[in-house]
Amino acid sequence: MLPTPALLAHAANLDLVIRHVLAGLGHGIHAGRERGAGVEFSEYRAYAPGDEWRRVDWKLLARADRYYVREAERDSHVAAWLWLDASASMAEPSYAMPGLDKLWFARTALACVAAIAQRQGDAFGLVVCADGRAEVTPASRGPRQLQRVLAALARASASGTLPAAEAMKTALRIAAAPAVVFAASDCLDWPSPLSEALQRLRHLRHDVRLLALRTQAEVDGSFPSGVAYRDRETSGSEVLHRLLPTDRVAYRDRVFQHFAGVAAHCRQHDIALTQARIEEPLEAVLRGWLRPPAARGARR
Template identity: 90%
Template sequence: MLSTPALLAHAAKLDLVIRHVLAGLGHGIHAGRERGAGVEFSEYRAYAPGDEWRRVDWKLLARADRYYVREAERDSHVAAWLWLDASASMAEPSYAIQGLDKLWYARTALACVAAIAQRQGDAFGLVVCGDGRAEVTPASRGPRQLQRVLAALARTSASGSLPAEEGMRTALRIAAAPAVVFAASDCLDWPSPLSEALQRLRHLRHDVRLLALRTQAEVDGSFPSGVAYREREALAATALHRLLPTDREAYRERVFQHFDGVAAHCRQHDIVLAQARIEEPLEAVLRGWLRPPAGRGARR
């Protein structure tokens, strides 16, 4: 498994990073199969009114004196929508790894998901939320679509705030058919137009999975003593802060309460939440984020 510093050494091209990460990732976004009348036999089940008679196994009827239907599996394609928070706070850097920030980690994770979707033959699209607007790359399939998405991610910078409700509403029109939605954000602005959009997508029966990213310093308040840090989306006059040693415990408590609220909101609306520090190896984080939710499976 490559560490984050090793990945940064290849950060000039997203597709090169993807090849390194996916080399050790053995599964995809969904099972890739659905039950029905297909070619490959899966299992038997009891006959139910409405089943086609041609699917009844007559030889088994002769032996068991009961009607059983042959279930089969066929390939299933699920659209994947990638949502990226590109607001100013995503430019927050790691104090432990030079050259690493939350936006780099988020867009690299989403690039890997796009590559997996392309490998599975699924359609995938991208929504970038930043600078007060939502930019949409419509969903499509194939290698050219992957290059379009990678290019859009590569040119994204963290700036401004999340789009207002109207901007998000425009982006919501893209996902008419059931899809898997992968959203990457630092969740500092929560509740927000992004949280409301994800909630709406879940209520529309999409499988929504949120990756909440923080730096190690944001998790435990390990900012260098006496060093001023900037609240990137606040007004300039109030954006500069200095965290003293005596402030760290109160800071950690506020952070814990905020993300506890984020987790509670996600549970309430059946949004799968994965939390990670950007200093963690990306492959391990992806494994947890891509794993089908327990009890729900791949939603179609």
């Protein structure tokens, strides 16, 4: 039996967790190579109107009396940008799996994406949004970059609020070249500066993939009876909230409406959305998140 997210959350070595999760996953961020006028020969194909004459193989024309062009392959590396919502609400724990919370799931999923990018030879960087700031680890390649990103993810703690729109603008300057953006958030604050940043990145033609995380209790209202809650992201808040059994139907309806709005916003702006519960197997969630946007719909 594969370890549950709760068991993995107790592992001290993030590298070992990543190796376990990625074993047999078999997915990359993008196709590693693409056809074109590159330098590594792939195959011949018949000439078609519009092909460049410099790609015609004239020696083959002399032998076969037909026009053929040389197809080649070239590397199609793109940068991967990892965006982590580390605001206070991401500290919400699972009541079904002790020791597991939304932040652990989000940063472990992003760590796996970083490891895949490093394996593919892509540049990758990280943006951590917490305490009203956006902390950026610039994009680079290689094993050392992976360790830098993993260290930054390990340091992240759920606190404060998302950065304001002005702070997000600085982070938006990072992705000048084509990029795949993997953002992990609970999307409770939506619309928000984060949603506006992702929308802007998509309008700049980046491939934006959002992972919206909830706990099972947040999905169905199965919080322990009589437990009081305080708003984690309101500074100095002393207001306690209690979810009574009679409130659960209304709660589920409000949650459904909120996330239906998140999904509608993502569809409107062509942001690929994956919705998941942190109690789900991490491998399965990653498989859906990594799938090219055209090949999937939103998970529910």
